[in-house]
Amino acid sequence: MKSLIVAALVAAGGGGSYWFWQQQQSGEVELGGYVPADTALYIGGQTSPAIVSQLEHLYAQPDMGTxxxxxxxxxxxxxxxxxxxxxxxxxxxxxxxxxxDIQALYSRLGLVISGPQQLFVDGLVPVLHISAEKSATFTQFWAQHGRSAGLPVFENELDGSPYTRIQLSPPEEANRIDLIVAQTGEMAVLTFATPFDSDNELAQRLRLKQPEENLLQSGTLGQIAQRYGFTKEFSFLFDIEAIAKAVLGVDQTRMAKDLEALFALTQEPAPAATLTQVCREEYASIAGWVPRIVAGYTSIQTEPGVSISSRSVLEVKSGEVLNQLNLLNGHVPNHVADANQQLFGLGVGLDMDQLMPVTVQLWNQFTQQTFACAELRQMQQQAASNNPAMLGLFTGMAQGIKGVGLSLYDFTYGNAIQPIKSLDLLLSVATQNPALLASMAAGSPAAAFGQIPTDGSTASVDLSEIQPGLSAEVGLKGQHLTFAMGAKGRAAANALASEALEPNGLLAMSLNYPAFGRLVEAFPLDAIEPLITDSETSVCLERARVVELLRQQPVKAAYRMGFSPQGFDSTVDLDIDAQEEPGLINPVGSFTLYDQTWDCPQGVMVGLEEIRADGTGTYEENDESGACSTYAYDYRWSQSGNRLSFDITSSRGRSDCVGDWEEYGTFAASCTLIPSAEGFGCIYEDDESDGLFAYKRR
Known part of the structure; x- marks a missing residue:
């Protein structure tokens, strides 16, 4: 699914962030009080309407329909x-x-978008609690779909409270899995019932009874927030150690009991059935070295736009190991992290002087650890036969290097002969031995830079072999070797002169979505079109989708990860500009249609279309000579934002001007409108095809 991959690009930068929650003090008792304390997964809080209003357009992307x-x-x-x-x-x-969009979805389900909500697991069973209107809309939605599909749907009661049970297993199966839908007060419930559930466990999921030991009473969420500096707006917990202990059968948690019952029911051996008790305990102990993944927000602002800082941590509980891992943090040049000033930034930090000793130390710690488990002793023997000292051959050549950074500030495409019209970038290497690195770089046959100044000045590098007239500047700026092109690249290089080599992580990345979208839109594909005409993928169409996707994302994102005193740490900073109402494209008029699916710059003239103000329209295609119409259809249309929906009421075609018309029937289609000076563009979709069309007014 090509467009799903495209959508994932946005999600990676925070575009798909529907879980923007605010955890209220009043709602905290309601939420945590019905969650078992030994849950292995918890996500909870309260959605912020201000953030949802900025992001609701991300729910249904223009190319998702097909x-x-x-x-x-x-x-x-x-x-x-x-x-x-x-x-x-x-x-x-x-x-x-x-x-x-999100608002429409919540309304259709009878849900309240600004209310508290939580997702967790009760043993193995997922449970969703979400605020709802005082109506039966939520339960009726699921029941109606179940009945329409032919699934058995039952209306039951537990402790006097009604709930709906939709049987997901075939009728002949004795061990049933049911979808459970209910509404308790102002909270909708979506969960499952399994053959090994008791009424008491189902009552807890339905919010009819609190667990004796619940997440609220345990104080776990509060402790996590205090330890990691999280605000009260969002909580995430994934308990790796609890899952490992349940799978290994060393703890009698709810999940462990569910797993035991499940394997007994299926008559399948448990994954740990062949392990001795001592191996189970030692494997569980190893899982305890990285017991949890926790996440939350460290700050959030909603005026005028949205600014969010979040943090996630893979906890590392082995003090010696964590101390060694922290030594690996290098220096990622700071210029890569500013999404406001560049299209894209990527930096890697790794202390090459520490890589070898840390690897050897961790290797020694594992091989010298005392294990009673035979499998673990065998792993130690295998590790002992692979001495990491060979790594020194590589690290010796990179002595003193702490990190590398690349920032792309601007790029303008020229033509097929000289594709680079302008390029603004900075490539920098952070090093403790700048003079030595400069000498090595200057002497490299691949570089041919000549002498690199060590006094803070720069030397020009002729890049005519890449493109005539192209050049860059190289130099040493403090403890950074720089390769710069363009005014912004040179300015950022000069700023490195005062940047000390402080350990700040392993990786940093930034992306300016609107600016990147403009770059993609400006890049002409006609130069490479002969290479793609035989492909099943239309680069023209995919580019239009990416551009439209990025155009809707007023997002600037920065990501950083590395080791911290708590474990493996990552942070995400999102700046989402206040959304302006997009200008509505008026589709009414008479148009000549050009198919640009495989011909981006011009397109092939395919037909004539009239879109009328009364909500009707017609489309016609002529034969090759233009003497007569050979294909036509009539339709009704409606518009939601810049998306047109077509209900084709009749379609017909014939082979030539004298042939008989053949009726083809009805179908539905849609068109995502793209602004254009001559009319508008259309990303077209129906059940069988998609394409890119230009509507030019006649």
Whole structure:
């Protein structure tokens, strides 16, 4: 699914962040009080309306419709239980219907977008609690889809409270898995019932009874927030140690009991069945070295735009190991982290002087550890036969290097002969031995830089072999070897003169989505079009999708990771500009259509279309000579934002001007509108095809 991959690009920078939550003091008792204290996964808080209003347009991206239809169709046709397949496909089509945003989805489900919500596991069973309106809309939504798909749907009661049970297993199966849907007060519940559940456990999931030991009483979330500087707006907990102990059977938690019951039910051996008790305990002890992943927000602002700083930590509890790992942090040049000043930045930090000794020390710690488990002793023997001293051959050549950074500030495409019209960038290397590195770089046959000044000045590098007239500047700025092009690149290089080599992590990255979108849009694909015409993928169409996707993302993102005194630490900073209402494109008029799916700059003239103000329209294609119409359809249209939906009421075609017309029937299609001076562009989708079209006014 190409466009799903495109959407993932945005999600990587925070574009898909629907879990922007505010955890209220009043809601904390309601939420944590119904969560078992030994849960292995918890995500909870309260959505912020201000943030949702900035991000709701990300829910239904312009090119998702076709992918959703394809995926729903594949689900419907696969599997061994047709009713369950129909249920899953129907839900997908409804939840991801074209034009659906977060507000519309919550309204359709009867949910309250600004209320408290939480997702957790009760043993093995996922449970969702989410604020809802005082109505039966939520339960009716699920029940209706279940009945329409042919699944058995039951209305039950527990302790006097009603709930809906949708049987997901085939009727002939004795051990049933049911989807449980309910509303308790102003909180909707979505969970499952398994053959090894008791009424008491189901009552806890339905918020009818609190667990005797719950997450609120344990104080776990408060302790995490205090330790890591998290605000009260969002909580995430993933307990690696608890899962390992449950799988290994060394703790009698709810998850461990569920696993034991599950394997007994399926008559399958447990994963740890062949392990001795001492091996189970020692494996569980190793899992305790990295017991949890925790995450939360460290700051959040919603005016005028949205600014969010978040942090996630993979905890490392072995003090000796953590001390060694922290020595690996290098110096990532600071210029890569400023998303406001560049299109893209990427930096890697690694203290090359520490890599060899740290690796040897960690290797020694593992090989000298005392284990009673035979499998672990065998691993030690294998590790002992692979001496890491050979790593010194590599690290010796990079002595003194602490990090490398690349910042792309600007790029303008020229033409096929001279593709680089202008380029603004900085490549820098942070080193404790700048003069030595400069000497090595100058003497490199690949570099041919000549003498690199060591007094803070720069030397010009002729890059005519790459492109005539192209040049760059190299020099030493403090403890940084720099290679700069363009005014911004040179200014950033000069600023490095005062930047000390302080350990600040392993990786840093920044991305300015709007600026990157403009770069993608300006890059002409006609130069490479002959290379892609035989491909199944239209680069023209995919570029239009990426540009439209990035155009809607007013996001500047910065990411950093490295080791800290708590473990493996990562931070994300997002700046989301206040969204302006996009100018609505008026599609009414008479147009000549050009198919640009495989011909980006011009397109091939394919037909004439009239879109009328009364909500109707017609489309016609002529034969090659233009003498007559050979294909036509009539439709009704509606507009939501800059998305057109077409309901084709009749379509017909013929082979030539004297042939008989053949009726083709009805179908549905959609068009995401793209601004254009001559009319508008259209990213077109129907059940069988997609394409890129230019509508030029006649």
């Amino acid at each position: 992918d959703i239809k394809m995926l729903a169709s594949e689900i419907e046709q696969g599997g061994d239980y047709p009713a369950l397949n129909r249920f899953a496909a129907s839900l997908m089509r409804d939840l991801f219907a074209p034009g659906t």
